[in-house]
Structure formats: C-alpha cells, structure tokens
Amino acid sequence: MTQVAALDVSTIRKEFPILNQEVNGYPLVYFDNAASSQKPKSVIQALVDYYSKDHSNIHRGLHTLAERATSGYEQVRKMAQTFVNADEPEEIIFTRGTTESINLVAQAYGRKVLEEGDEIILSEMEHHSNIVPWQMVAEEKGAIIKVIPVSNFGELILEEYENLLSEKTKIVALNYISNSLGTINSVQEIIEKAHHAGAKILIDAAQAAPHLKIDVQELEADFLALSSHKMYGPTGVGILYGKRELLEYMDPYQGGGEMIKEVHFSGTTYNDIPYKFEAGTPNIADVIAFGAAIDFVERIGHDTIQTHEKELLEKAMEGLNQIEGFEPVGVAKNKASVISFNINGIHSYDLxxxxxxxxxxxxxGHHCTQPLMDRMGLEGTIRASFAVYNSPEEIDSFVDSLSQIIKKFGK
Amino acid sequence: MTIDEQQKQLIAQFQLLDGDMEMALQYIMELGEELPGITDEERSDENIVKGCQSKVWLIASLENGKIQFKADSNTAITKGLVSMLVKVLNHQRPEDVLSAEIHFPEKIGMNRFIGTQRSNGFASMIKQINYYAVALSTEKSNA
Structure with a gap:
C-alpha cells in the first residue's frame, strides 16, 4: 500500500487568499465547495501571467505570442488527458463546463443516433444539467427517458437499472458522485452493464474530479464531463472526454472559425478532433489557469485529499448526530465529503x-436536483460540502453555530 | 400613523441594530412572530404570492374603508420580511397604499438579508399588495 501523506491544512489554506477574511464579523467558513471551490494563488497567478505576458489568439498566428498562447493551451489539453488518463490528447475537448459537455454529447451524438422509441437511461439523482439536455433531444427525436430509482439511503437501485436496460437503450447518462447527496455511484459496474446492452454511456464527473482519481480507460467510459471550477480552477472551462471513434463519428456541435478545414460557399470541410468541436476563439486564459488547478490537485494527490476529506466528513457527522432534530438526507455507504440534511421543524432557508x-x-434549496427532492419528499436541504482546505476547527465551529442557531427557534 | 411614519419607525429600529446581521435576523424573526396567524383554509394555493422562493400567503380585506392584511410564510425569516410590509401598509386606505413609495427595504439594506434573487420575491409581495389595493379600492367605490 502506498503511504498517504498527511495534509498540513494551515499551509494549504495560505494558498487560498479568499479564505483569509471575515464575513459578518466571523472568520469565513466556506462549506459550499460542491457548488464551486475556491482558487489557489497559482491559479490566480496563471491568469495574471497569461494576460500580462502571453496573450494572443491561438492556432492561427505565426508570431511569438501566438505560439506561446497556443502551446500553453495545448499543454493543458495534455495535462487534462493525463488527469483523466485518456488514451490521447485529441480525445479531450475544451468546453465551458460540464453542462456544455453534456449538451454537446446530447446534440452531436444523441441527435445522430437516436430514433423514435429509443431509450435514454438517467437516474433520479441527476443534476438538472444531466436531465434537461436529454429531454430536449428526446423530445425532438421521439426517444424515451427511463429513470434509475434511488433508495431511501440515497443509493441507486441497480437491480432496477438492469431491468431498464434493453436493446432499445442507446445512451446512459449518470453522475459519478451526486452533487446533492455525495453518493459515489458504482460507475464501473454501471458502465459494464450499459456496454453489455449495447449502449454508450456518459459520466458526469463534475463532483468526482476534485475528490477521486478518474481513469476513463479503466472505467471504459464513452464520454466523461467535468468542470474546472469545482476542482480549484477558474469558472467557464471544462472538458469533455470522448472515445476517438465516437468523437470522429459525431458531427460538429457549433459552426465557426477553428472548427473548419476549408470554407467555400460550395461547401465546407470540417477540422479533425478535437478542433471540430471548438468553434471560435476559446477561453484561452481560463484553460491555461485550469492547468494550474490540475497541477494543484496532482501535487497534493487524490489519496491525500480523500483521506483528509473523509476525516472531515466523519467528524462532521459525529457532531451533527448529537444535534436534536438532525435528519441526514442520503446516507450511502460510499460517500464523498458532502452532507445534505434538514433540522426537523426549521426551514433550510432560515438556517x-x-x-x-x-x-x-x-x-x-434543491441543489438543481428537483426530481431527487421530489423522490425524497423534500422541498430542499442544507448542504455542507468540504474541500481540501477545510479544517477540523471549521467543522467544530459549524456544529457549534448550528446548535446555537437552533436554540433561537425555540427547539 | 401614516405609511411614511411607519417606514421611518422601522428604519430607526434597524439603525439601532448597527448593521449586525444576527441582531437584524433576530429582529426580523420577532416581527414575524407579531403577525396574526392565518387559518389552514387561508393557507391555500390561491393566496400564495407568485414569484417568491419561499411560500408566502397574503390576504387582504376591507374594513371601514381601510385595508387589513394577513400573511404567513413557511420560513421564519420570510415571515418577518412580509410582516414588515404588513406593518407599514396595514390599516391604510387603498388609495394611500397605491400611492405609497416603499423605500424602507433599501434604507434598511434589505438585500443583505434576502439576496438579489430573493429581492424579486419581495417585489412580488409588493405587486400583490398593489393588486389587492386596486381591487379593494374598486370595491370601496362600488359600495
């Protein structure tokens, strides 16, 4: 077994300038990491450096700055390839984030393969961004959406999934980790079963990327989407991983510069992957700073991150379980550092x-997972989600504050 | 008291809190407690203010030419917020409600308590109050 290095939280925290502030007279405790994580100095500096020294448009210019910007941008593609262990850099497409990656697959792959009566399998615990793009394409093509149900513990009921799979299933789209509950889904097994039924599968890894090592080859995922801003990188950037043969089979998603080989009014030929899917000037600066975020995560290491976050999760659960009226929502065996809960008799908004x-x-609130909240019979929950820079002291302060607040409601 | 006097009083109360968020929330919740309750029957979809993230029920009736508001919410803080509106506009003539300039939310820095998204909900409450005032002023002139 490899030794996992202990994490020095106070040193890590110094890398995140935003954490060093007071909010409403108290030291900031940032537990909204599942929505978006904060950025280390290296990421902020990468943005400043790029615009201060290297900016130019990419791929087209011959001059020195164009070359610097292009090589910086393409370097991050290789880093992202390694990050998810893709076979080749061409299988990495830069997008605006997970949402755009899913829309890209729904439009460029879904629209091409789906026929009337075909089926798409989603789960009850999907984020709206992994539901609505499929509803749009399903409506257009006359395809049917089937839904894997969730148990009271917040786990997928896999027997039901097996029952849903058939020769009609063309696409399965599923999250790796639930943003609302933190459940880590058994994606390996789910992917295997999808393939057995002849379907392709997209994994929404937005929540997984900051917490665990992703290996698309080991998983044999057909598509995988993630966002930079949830893994310490800038907003507005994400990737879509796709197997080469699938990306080549797909038609472009948007038209414009970059994505073409030749344009004539008599006809246009498209560029090769990945450029075929990157129309227009991309978000160069944020892609380059995303590279610094990948560096940050790899420097600390997923094993160390996971060990630290697991400790925070356990400590928080221990403290919260002492609070009267604490009702956890989603108690899966395999969980990331996300706690969704309610306090009996007090609205989550007030808390x-x-x-x-x-x-x-x-x-x-509903965390963009209304179908899941419907399933659980809830209007919403409070969600505390932890990141690498959170400390055990912050957990104490959270639990103490919560206990004191509850008293104000006469509980 | 006139609507403006009510607003002045509310603003003065908040000034005493000196921008302390916790004290302000405490005060807002206490104001909510002062709201007269509504019946289960009145807690109907029909009386829900559309456009609010929390559930807000708002009812108005005319008594001796003046509007009586009743309200409730499923969250304690929102109940306090709607209570402030009721406090300011209750027992006033419909025409005075309609011509009132509601400036206290800005003066007490309400966006800090409700956020930008929720200020749309607050605007919905004011809109609903105006609908009631229009309807009740017609009722009054027809009486």
Whole structure:
C-alpha cells in the first residue's frame, strides 16, 4: 500500500487568499465547495501571467505570442488527458463546463443516433444539467427517458437499472458522485452493464474530479464531463472526454472559425478532433489557469485529499448526530465529503441565512436536483460540502453555530 | 400613523441594530412572530404570492374603508420580511397604499438579508399588495 501523506491544512489554506477574511464579523467558513471551490494563488497567478505576458489568439498566428498562447493551451489539453488518463490528447475537448459537455454529447451524438422509441437511461439523482439536455433531444427525436430509482439511503437501485436496460437503450447518462447527496455511484459496474446492452454511456464527473482519481480507460467510459471550477480552477472551462471513434463519428456541435478545414460557399470541410468541436476563439486564459488547478490537485494527490476529506466528513457527522432534530438526507455507504440534511421543524432557508450571519457558507434549496427532492419528499436541504482546505476547527465551529442557531427557534 | 411614519419607525429600529446581521435576523424573526396567524383554509394555493422562493400567503380585506392584511410564510425569516410590509401598509386606505413609495427595504439594506434573487420575491409581495389595493379600492367605490 502506498503511504498517504498527511495534509498540513494551515499551509494549504495560505494558498487560498479568499479564505483569509471575515464575513459578518466571523472568520469565513466556506462549506459550499460542491457548488464551486475556491482558487489557489497559482491559479490566480496563471491568469495574471497569461494576460500580462502571453496573450494572443491561438492556432492561427505565426508570431511569438501566438505560439506561446497556443502551446500553453495545448499543454493543458495534455495535462487534462493525463488527469483523466485518456488514451490521447485529441480525445479531450475544451468546453465551458460540464453542462456544455453534456449538451454537446446530447446534440452531436444523441441527435445522430437516436430514433423514435429509443431509450435514454438517467437516474433520479441527476443534476438538472444531466436531465434537461436529454429531454430536449428526446423530445425532438421521439426517444424515451427511463429513470434509475434511488433508495431511501440515497443509493441507486441497480437491480432496477438492469431491468431498464434493453436493446432499445442507446445512451446512459449518470453522475459519478451526486452533487446533492455525495453518493459515489458504482460507475464501473454501471458502465459494464450499459456496454453489455449495447449502449454508450456518459459520466458526469463534475463532483468526482476534485475528490477521486478518474481513469476513463479503466472505467471504459464513452464520454466523461467535468468542470474546472469545482476542482480549484477558474469558472467557464471544462472538458469533455470522448472515445476517438465516437468523437470522429459525431458531427460538429457549433459552426465557426477553428472548427473548419476549408470554407467555400460550395461547401465546407470540417477540422479533425478535437478542433471540430471548438468553434471560435476559446477561453484561452481560463484553460491555461485550469492547468494550474490540475497541477494543484496532482501535487497534493487524490489519496491525500480523500483521506483528509473523509476525516472531515466523519467528524462532521459525529457532531451533527448529537444535534436534536438532525435528519441526514442520503446516507450511502460510499460517500464523498458532502452532507445534505434538514433540522426537523426549521426551514433550510432560515438556517442558511443564520449560518451566513455567522460567516458560514452552505447551500440551501434543491441543489438543481428537483426530481431527487421530489423522490425524497423534500422541498430542499442544507448542504455542507468540504474541500481540501477545510479544517477540523471549521467543522467544530459549524456544529457549534448550528446548535446555537437552533436554540433561537425555540427547539 | 401614516405609511411614511411607519417606514421611518422601522428604519430607526434597524439603525439601532448597527448593521449586525444576527441582531437584524433576530429582529426580523420577532416581527414575524407579531403577525396574526392565518387559518389552514387561508393557507391555500390561491393566496400564495407568485414569484417568491419561499411560500408566502397574503390576504387582504376591507374594513371601514381601510385595508387589513394577513400573511404567513413557511420560513421564519420570510415571515418577518412580509410582516414588515404588513406593518407599514396595514390599516391604510387603498388609495394611500397605491400611492405609497416603499423605500424602507433599501434604507434598511434589505438585500443583505434576502439576496438579489430573493429581492424579486419581495417585489412580488409588493405587486400583490398593489393588486389587492386596486381591487379593494374598486370595491370601496362600488359600495
């Protein structure tokens, strides 16, 4: 077994300038990491350096700056390839984020393969961004959406999944880790079964990327989407991984510069992958800073991150379980550092506001997973989600604050 | 008290809190407690204010030419927010409600308590109050 290095949280925290501030007179406790994580200095510096020294448009220019910008941009494609262990860099497409990656597959692959009566399998715990793009293409093509149900523990009911699979299943689209509950799904097994039925599968890895090592070859994922901003990188950038033969089979998603070989009014020929899917000037600066985020995660290592976050999760659960009225939502065996819960008799919005008054940032509401909230019979939850820079002291302060706030409601 | 006097009083109360978020939330929740309750029957979809993220029920009736508001919410803080509106506009003539300039939310820095998204919900409450005022002023002139 490899030795996992212990994490020095106070040193890590120094890398995140935003954490060093007071909110409403209290030290900021940022527990909204599942929505978006904060950025280390290296990522912020990469943006400043790029615009201060290297900016130019990419791929077209001959001059020195164009060359610097292009090589910086393409270097990150290779880093992203290694990050998800893709076979080749051409299988990495830069997008605006997970949402755009999923829309790209729904439009460029879904629209091409789906016929009337074909089926798409999703799960009850998907983020809206992995539901709506499929509803749009299903409506257009007359395809049918089938849904894997979720148990009371917040786990997928895999027997039901097997029953849903048939020769009609063309696409399965599923999250790796649930953003609302933190459940880590058995994607390997799910992928294997999808392939057995002859379907292709897309994995929404937005929540997985900051927490665990992704290996698309080991998983044999057909498509995998993730966002930079959830893994310490800038907003507005993400990737779509796709197997070469699938990306080559797909038609372009958007037209414009970059994505063409030759344009004539008599006809246009498209560029090769990945450029075929990157129309227009891309988000060069943020892609380059995304490279710094990949560096950051790899420097600390997923094993170390996971060990630290697991400790935070266990400590938080221990503390919260002492609070009367604490009702956890989603208690899967295999969980990332996300706790969704309610306090009996108090609305999540009220608690969210009071926590904010004490400098503690959590998320309240349906977390863009309304079907899951419907399934659980809830309007919403409070979600505390932890990242590498969160400390055990912050967990204490969160649990203490919550106990004190609850008293204000006469509980 | 006139609507403006009510607003002045509310603004003065918030000034005493000196921008302390926790004290402000506490005060807002206390204001919510002061709202007269509504019946289960009145807690119907028909009385829900559309456009609010939390559930807000708002009812108005005319008594001696003046509007009586009743309201409730499923969250304590929102209940406090709607309570402020009711406090300011209750027992006033419909025409005065319609011509009132509601400036206290800005003066007490309400966006801090409700966020930008929720200020749309607050605007919906004011809109609903105006609908009631229009309807009740017609009722009054027909009486």
């Amino acid at each position: 969210g506001m009071w926590l904010d008054a004490r400098g503690i940032a959590v998320r309240t």
